[in-house]
Amino acid sequence: MSAHLKQDEPVTSNRLDGMKQGIVGQPLSRVDGLAKVTGTAPYAAEYKIDNVAEGVLVTAPITRGEVTSIDKDSVLSMPGVLAVLDDERLTTRAAQGTANEAPKQDPATVCYWGQPIAVVVAETFEQARDAAKHLKVEYRVHEGAPLDPHQVAPEEQEDETVNQGDLDAAMARAAHTVDVEIATEGHASAAMEPHAAIAEWRDDKLTVYASLQMPNYNIAELADSLGMEESNIRLVSRYVGGGFGSKLGISEETVAAAIAARELGQPVRVVMSRQQVFQCIMRRSETTQKLRLASDEEGKLDGFAHHALVSNLPGEEFAEPVLQSSHFLYGGENRQLKLEVARIHRMTAGSVRAPGEAVGMPALEVAMDMLAEKSGVDPVELRLRNIPDRNPEEDLPFSSHKLADCLRQGAEKFGWDSGPRKPRQQREGEWWIGTGMASAARVHNVGEAKAHVTLKSDGTAVVQSDMTDIGTGTYTIVAQIAGEMLGIPIEKVLVELGDTKHPRGPGSGGSWGAASIGSAVYVACEALREKLAHRAGTSETELDLRDGSVVGGNSLVELLDGEDISEVGHYEPGEIADSHTASGFGAFFAKVRVNRFTGETRVDHMLGAFGFGRVLNEKTARSQCLGGITWSIGVALTEALLFDPVDGHLVNCDLAEYHVPVNRDVQDVDVMMMEERDPVASPIQAKGIGELGMCGGAAAIANAIYNACGARLFQYPMTPDRVLAALPD
Amino acid sequence: MRPFAFQRPDSLAHAHELTVPEDATAVAGGTNLLDLMKLQVETPERLVDINRLGMTEIQETADGGLRIGALATNTATANDDRVRADYPVLARAILAGATQQLRNRATTGGNLCQRTRCYYFTNIDQPCNKREPGSGCGAIDGIAHLHAVLGTSPSCIATYPGDMAVALSALDATVEIASPDSDERSVPVRDFHLLPGDTPCRDNVLERGEIITAVTLPRPVKAKHLYRKVRERSSYAFALVSVAAIVAVEDGVIARADLAFGGLAHKPWHDARLSELLVGEAPSAALFDKAGDLLLEGARGYGENDFKIPLARRTLAAVMAEATETEI
Secondary structure, three states: OEEEEEEOOOOOOOHHHHOOOOOOEOOOOOOOHHHHHOOOOOOHHHOOOOOOEEEEEEEOOOOOEEEEEEEOHHHHOOOOEEEEEOOOOOOOOOOOOOOOOOOOOOOOEEOOOOOEEEEEEEOOHHHHHHHHHHOEEEEEEOOOOOOOHHHOOOEEOHHHOEEEOOHHHHHHHOOEEEEEEEEEOOEEOOOOOOOEEEEEEEOOEEEEEEOOOOHHHHHHHHHHHHOOOHHHEEEEOOOOOOOOOOOOOOOHHHHHHHHHHHHHOOOEEEEOOHHHHHHHOOEEOOEEEEEEEEEOOOOOEEEEEEEEEEEEOOOOOOOOOOOOOOOOOOOOOEEEEEEEEEEOOOOOEOOOOOOOHHHHHHHHHHHHHHHHHHHOOOHHHHHHHOOOOEOOOOOOEEOOOOHHHHHHHHHHHHOOOOOOOOOOOEEEOOEEEEEEEEEEEEEOOOOOEEEEEEEOOOOOEEEEOOOOOOOOOHHHHHHHHHHHHHOOOHHHEEEEOOEOOOOOOOOOOOOOHHHHHHHHHHHHHHHHHHHHHHHHOOOHHHOOEEOOEEOOOOEHHHHHOOOOEEEEEEEEEOOHHHHOEOEEEEEEEEEEEEEOOOOOEEEEEEEEEEEOEOOOEHHHHHHHHHHHHHHHHHHHHOOOOOEOOOOOOEOOOOOOOOOOOOHHHOOEEEEEEOOOOOOOOOOOOEOOOOOHHHOOHHHHHHHHHHHHHOOOOOEOOOOHHHHHHHOOO | OOOOEEEOOOOHHHHHHHHOOOOEEEEOOOOOHHHHHHOOOOOOOEEEEOOOOOOOOEEEOOOOOEEEEOOOEHHHHHHOHHHHHHOHHHHHHHHOOOOHHHHHHOEHHHHHOOOOOOOOOOOOOOOEOOOOOOOOEOOOOOOOOOOOOOOOEOOEOOOOOOOHHHHHHHHOOEEEEEOOOOOEEEEEHHHHEOOOOOOOOOOEOOOOOOEEEEEEEOOOOOOEEEEEEEOOOOOOOOOOEEEEEEEEEEOOEEEEEEEEEEOOOOOOEOOHHHHHHHOOOOOOHHHHHHHHHHHOOOOOOOOOOOOHHHHHHHHHHHHHHHHHOOOO
């Protein structure tokens, strides 16, 4: 049986609030936690498969050109080497998120330094790695590949362009203006688990154990890459050691493992080295952003312009959506927004945690801080004055809007001093101390999702979907929703995820997982409740379930009377997604220290206050926010992909040299979550959470650096050398 | 990683014998070497594990100094009561490096032999005169953020990345080396590492088959010991600039100023002229500036790392100000 809900209308009342157990929202520990900490949760490369051969990708040490010959004999006689494959179906880039089709193939054409061109398979990993390094490959190099986004004529992304009113006139008549250029550097996802796959064929059926965020799309991408039917493929991704966008689309190791396993007639495992993950998986594009703000005496915006230049390889559709929240965060009648893409030969740019706002908001919110200073309006008050009633470009209502509450309550909890703000007011020894703040915004997304829920005759439930849990807590919130709706404790709910033999979930990405799969589970459970109500001789709305029984009536076991009942819940976003603007909102506050001799910045305290609809699990939601704030610290202070100016290769391609924040960089972090129900965002009134925590936080740190020491920086990350260069005398 | 033989000698003599041939490399903690083997930067055919040679003791010397065995772990050294009491600059430098897990494995001798973190050295598809003599230097026209500003050569601008050796240089420690053909030789740590010149493949003075047996510290002196490491994140990062300082002030004038610098050169940088300049003078901002001028007299930036020159000057001033309790 199946139940379908396409959300065309707001959901203003909700079953989840009327339930007797109150499981949803509780700060429960992850149900998969024990398996993970005891090492019994298998990650992609860890499945016990007999007779597995090991594949290692061979990558090109040229920027652009063609493979003219591969001397397979140069390694075939090495110990243990089984095969060298340069099959034309090998993929050379990862698929973009939700692509649903094969990524670029043709390994003989090289478009970036480090691109996979072949795979070597051997009996052991070490043999394969050694052979991959020794394989003799000849190339015809195409010199002069553009590497610098500023040295090519960019392409305008016309669907992002907004020209509303007359910005120049607004700038000319404004009491206060800001006109500033701010740059951000590339970022890596740097997920803990490297990309890995084990492929195994049985006749014409392929099973791949892989590290994937979206098996629901990945299955089509793999089928298309291999030229086969989806129905002959099974993908398994039960546990994923972090994704952050890097595993949205199928990537090179998965396709290579499938091809090699077919060719050799035995299972093949391909695991990328850490360096390969950095060099041939998605990067976040660097950006150059120009912001112009025009306000009246009181800081109210009349003009708003945000232009961004990003980059990608020729032929890639993705353009870092820098302006995503700029379209609606603040008012201003006169608006200009423009996004341009420079075509250069660095590896593919794609989704990395919070694509768009992760870098757009840190730039916008520095510009707002400058406007606050110029207009003499407190930075918190300035944001409050500029919150629009409706989307200022499309004249749409907001689904819900907690920015003002986040700003006010966050400021109060942080102890924000709304008095006059001047830099260099506080010093402790070598350290200047300062505070800063920024707004947070991240568009809300949802995706079609199905989940199969079975209530078994013994009073336990099973939920199945190919949805993934990439460390975010999906197993747990799914168990909470099903347990809540069916009136059973979560210990009696078995959740099976990450396997395409189950119905299609939404996949994890764009912070849409919880709201989407949660809604599918909710829809299935509502239908199951109808059946139970019928058996109990009541209506679904009157059915009160608790601890495995109808309150004051029969137990579920009695009602089911030896029969299992099941439903596939099918949730689809509907028209309501087009008639509203839905976004998570929030506010960041930061206190930093800047060393007056060395320019080192340390973050002493950060507070994030967020409104993102219903919180399904206070603990896992808070953990997502802590992760986002940690990313904010990285964006602000340390993270930058460094590309060689001569051949464009990524030089800092491991976790020792690409600096994510370490424990000691993340000191005192506070998270406030606003109580909210968003009737438009999803049937369970929840919005995306994961990414909001990094959408603007870096600017709170940047603004605090300015407040601390008077150095206004226009380039992230704000490393000691840059701080020193910007210090006033 | 290539296949390799693994050998475990029980005596120094046997260790010498095994490590003299070019195809062998000695390994102790392996925290640096194994990573480089995975990247095929290091490709020994034989790995000679010297962990059975003892050499883990930390003991006082006849003249009141301290002898730290070559196989004492960084953790053991940093936690040793005598090191903490009498040579705190060494404990501080060690604890500023790596992570607890790495320090538990890393040894005194191995740490001295730590290889550079230059991005071009660790990528075998890039030119590097240190890894492959004559292949060129990718860093000079490339990403040189981490690179040297003192003592560079047209062949190499790599830095020695460690912290411990910078403190040892300030302490004027001695490296004891057992040689295959003679008994023992002693080399001041300040002379142990080499500048790149036109042979950047040589990091230090060790000859084939030689094995570091200990590092000896001179008698402790009464002074303030500081180790300042400047870096983008607060742990698990190599120094942009570091300063080890042993400084004493008596009667308002500087009585001792032994300084060494990390992150600036192919070796821990020690310039005897700094001590001569500072000792006997009253501490002041102007004096520290002069010291900075002297230190950086021959400094040369390569674009990306130009910032290290002012950063070194400022860090030197900050450390001297702290050590002498001078407000600047």
